[in-house]
Amino acid sequence: MKIKKKLIIVPLLLVFMLGISAAQAATILYVPQDDRPVSLEDVVDTAEAAKLTVLAPPAELIASRDKKGDPDQLWQWVKDHAGQADALILSGDALIYGGLVDSRTHEFGEAVLKARLERFQELQKAHPFTRVYVYSTVLRTPQGSAGGVEPAYYEQYGGNIFQLTALRDKEEVEGLTKKEKKLLASNLAIIPPDALADWMQRRQKNFDINSSLIELNRQGLFKFFLLGRDDTAPYSQSHKESRELSILAADLPQSRFQTFPGADQLGMVLLARAYNDLTYRIPIVKVNYAAGAAKDSIPSYEDQKVGQSIVAHVVAAGGIVLNNPLKPDLIVNVNTSATGKTLEAGSRKNTTVLTPALHQFVDAIQAQVEAGKQVAVADISFANGADNALMTELSRRNLLDKLSAYSGWNTAGNTVGYAVGQGMLTGLTDDQDRKRLLAVRYLDDWAYQANIRQALTEEFVYPNSGSPVYLNELKPQLTAELEKRERQFAEQHLWLPPEQITATFPWNRMFEVNVNIAPE
Structure with missing residues (x-):
């Protein structure tokens, strides 16, 4: 049920009550930045546990480890389904580049990116009363990279690029010592000019897109725009660009725009935002x-x-x-x-x-x-x-x-x-769903990330000359061992039958797992 404008003429208590009713029956259209569990499955699962209906794109359109997302088909899917939703939560990275990793590695020209950006205006014209929440990211500046999630040259020169741009950022903010100036020059001499030029050109495209999204937000196209800063540091190219983008958005109220470190949590944050707006709640x-x-x-x-x-x-x-x-x-x-x-x-x-x-x-x-x-x-x-x-x-x-x-x-x-x-x-x-959501986090964040991951890497990956970023032929053995250890952990610490738990490596690497708990 859509929330009509006429609700504002009824008493406030009735508005609040109707808002709750509407939200509990609400439909959220959600475009994730990719298909990792924290981007897609965990967000959808949380929404459905809160009695929301979620519309998500078909898997073949969403970016994954081994395929790029399809921005044009994603836009068509949004166009086809937006009329069924009370709120839209949209990844700008997915709709413009294809996905989060695609935002770093794509080969799209400026004309193509601009055309996709203009579709936000078309969407607003077609659905002027639908709440639209958009999230995007400042291109990250990691100190290193492996596994094909940056341009190929970054795996060799990423540390130098990080240090170079961190020093340039610091130079703008507080100046450099003589030693730091020499270090800057040393890194500049190491990095191939064409690699650095390519990387900075990619960043400029990303900066221009985020600047344009800020302007669209200023024009009222979005209910809220959330700008994340993927892997960054106190001094880095990401920090430099976020400073400049924050200046561009300085006139926007906090109720319309926020920026902070991180990328993978943005969909979950906006899910809570949409729910709170629909229920007129300010927790x-x-x-x-x-x-x-x-x-x-x-x-x-x-x-x-x-x-x-x-x-x-x-x-x-x-x-x-x-x-x-x-x-x-x-x-x-x-x-x-x-x-x-x-x-x-x-x-x-x-x-x-x-x-x-x-x-x-x-x-x-x-x-x-x-x-x-x-x-x-x-x-x-x-x-x-x-x-x-x-x-x-x-x-x-x-x-x-x-x-x-x-x-x-x-x-x-x-x-x-x-x-x-x-x-x-x-x-x-429901209490059962709350406990299930908790169990997923315990099995992922505590059992796997803090303990099992390191153990499996030391016991199976390295002794077999494997790679943590490409599991390949070791994947079946690692998956079986992962599931066994997750179930042992549950038997020791959790309240659910261990046999309900399954776990996999969805991106063929050690970095993340997908934990599922079957219903009793």
Whole structure:
């Protein structure tokens, strides 16, 4: 059921009640940036658990590891189905380049990109009263790359390109020392001129597209535009471009535009935003940090403090952060490292030893749960996986199935986006669905990313001269071992029968898994 303009003339309470009814029967059209579980399946699963109907494109149109997305056919699909939806959540990267990886590797000319961009105006003219939410990304600047997810030259010269552009960014912001100037010149001499020119040309196309999306947002075509900053750093080409794009968007209110680090969480954040808009809700969120660097941490792969990012995520999802609200709709507990330095979850330092600070942190979570609050945990103490000490203590206290949401995967922004987005939505789900969504995250973020991945790599991949980014002939053996270990983990820590769990490597690499829990 579409929400009609005439609703604004009825009493506010009735508007609110009708909004809830409309949202619970609402249909969301969702175009993901690719078919990875965190981009597609997890978002759709969360939406459907919240009683939303989701329209997603057929698999053959969506970017995957071994094929590019089809922007023109995706646009046609959106055109054919937009009239059936109450809100559209659209990946700009998918609709303009084909997908997230395609945004880095495509060979499209400016005329083609501009023509696809103009379709946003055609969409608005055809459906002027439908809420449109768009998310896009600033092209990432990783310190290295493997597996064909950047242009081929980046695998050899990526470290030099990162360092060169980081120094150029720093030069603009605060200047360089003599040593840094020499390092800049050294990197410039190493990188082939044609490779650097190609990379900067790709970035310029991406910058121009994002600038145009900001302008379309300014013109009122979008209900909200969310700009993510994929793998970045305090000084980097991505940081430089985001500074410039933020200046371009400086006149846009926070209720229309946000930008923050991360890419893979953007669909989940906008799902929560669409739901909150449809229900006329503005969730009040309280944020609680573990002792230590807390909100002043600057995590790996990001370019700003955690405290700033969390507020931006909550606002983008349609909520508001208050310091001491009497009745928060959601409490987000953020587990940061005591020092502010983010190690990898596969590090030997990710042990089960509980520190006094973590003990106190879990005490607070337990008190919130026992008080009947909606409690989410954003576990960002380590990058690319959960904190073993935190999770072991939550398990010991039987708190794992009591949370509203948990996340601890990949970058801090990815984790925060899922904790906030799912946290806002899972209070609306059945208890069985809430526990299932939690179990998927525990099996992925804690079991696999923090523990099983490293073990399988050391025990099977390297001894067999395999590659973590191309599993190929090792994939059947790794899949069988993965599923066995996920089930062993569930038997030890979770509440569901292990035989319900299946797990696969959807992108033929060790970086991510797809965890499924069959219904009982």
